Amino acid sequence: MAMAGGESEVYGLIKVWASVFSALTYCCALGKLTRPGAGRLVFVLPIVGLFLLLPLHLSSVHLCGSTAFFIAWLANFKLLMFALGKGPLASSNPPLSLPNFIAVASLPIKIQPNPPQDGGQKAGATKDPQKGHKSVFNYGIKLLLLGIMLRVYDYSDHLPQVVLWFIYGFHIYFCLEIILAGAAVLARAALGMELEPQFNEPYLSTSLQDFWGRRWNIMVTSILRPTVYEPVLSFSTRLISRRYAPLPAVFSTFVVSAIMHELIFYYLGRIRPTWEITGFFLFHGMCLMGEIAIKKQLRLSRGLPRPLAAFLTFSFVMVTAFWLFLPPLLRCRADIRAFEEYSAIGEFAKDVLSHMSVSKAFNTSR
Template identity: 35%
Template sequence: MVALVPHKNSYCYISVLVPVGLKRLLFFLPMILLFLLLPLHLTLTLAGLTSFFVAWLSIFKLLLLAYRKGPLVPPPTSSPLSFPLFVTIVSLSIKISPSVESAATENGGGGGALKSLANYVAKCLLLVLLFPLYQWRLLVYEAIRLASSRLVGRQWAPLPPVLATFTVSILMHELIFYYIGRKEPTWVVMWFFLLHGVAVATEVIGKKAL
């Protein structure tokens, strides 16, 4: 698995040669499908980790990258990400500051770079424990809000993206549980997130009305 993921990411790394938007998304589509199928061909122990880091994090970061958004896109003033840094960010739940790579380069890969790497490994472990999956939420929310603002106006535009974000979260959680247990979904997770989605939408409506 370790050798397989960087090999696939090397394919995605050349995405800068493909125009942003639908063409780049189609370019990523084979890798996205492979990332979805990969956990099904592993043991249950490996499937759990792979489903989180590959089938979830990597896919949504690639979806964001297709439209030049998310942590894989360096700021305009920064140089493109190196391949090791690209693989690290796309595979782990971290977002590295643009100054980190330049500092590592200036240090010639010395103690400062090692210190930074150890620092980010520790942060990565903490972030995994906290389950901070915010990038894919931005992808769903922004895309749906852009469309809904044209249909229902700016005032009520947040409602459809809120419900859509929770719906995507429902599907992804059910998929992860299937990867880990290989059992048919009970949809308990669906009702849990659906209740939260309706509650958040109701809160938005209440604030707008008052």
């Protein structure tokens, strides 16, 4: 990414997020001027359309991808719930202030309940490891591994394709965790709010239900549950037995997730979809339905030994990702463009350090 192109991208990012903040200010005012329902929905829909268009003004893999995820997916789904009087933007009591409304709408922010009167946890209480935040050491290890991966890419011509794809999978996961950890620090410093945990060591999943429901992209799960899963579950319960009503609800959730992932990939590559991403999510949706049905039919309370279950689940996810998920990502040159951006950032950092050294030497000589 050339310097001029980088500056243009930064200006574009500023314009996009200035538009986001203005639009969310308008939506916050709607909460005071309109009642939930069809009327508020009419006023919110133009903002939903705007948020679908704004990522098209960015071309950087990292900036466009993260912006698209935050506003075209998370913010839009939260705004649709807000229009109907549901979700984190509408259920807060007292109503959210403008800064908090913007933060909760545009970021995976978690509104913490009021702390206990004694000023902390009771003696002997422990945090839920799934909901708690990871240690600095945990993120440090992942940052170190990410740095090693970037060095390994220098020898990509000598590595088997399967090994490269395996590294790509962990690269995506580590990048998402580190970016979101940085956003959490900013949210905590600026607003005193916490970022919703996004991942819970997904490579330790012991089933597809565990992977998709409790470990991978937890914030997306919490958004899709009230907007897709629960309405379809309520409807399907009237048509089939309550025992198997979750199955169409699960599949519908994966259909919506597939559509949103196709949209994100379009933002990244601006090329016509090949629908492999849709195939990936529909296939996983059907497999998860089968897993749930088998557990219900056999009334299984315990599954395979945990290490074996984790190995089989991880292998299944990786193999299907190699087959259907990664090829479209590589086809839009996301990996090459990401490396170019890393290189540009590195060159910029070197220039800054060089200028600082020259300035220091000049001041010392005086």
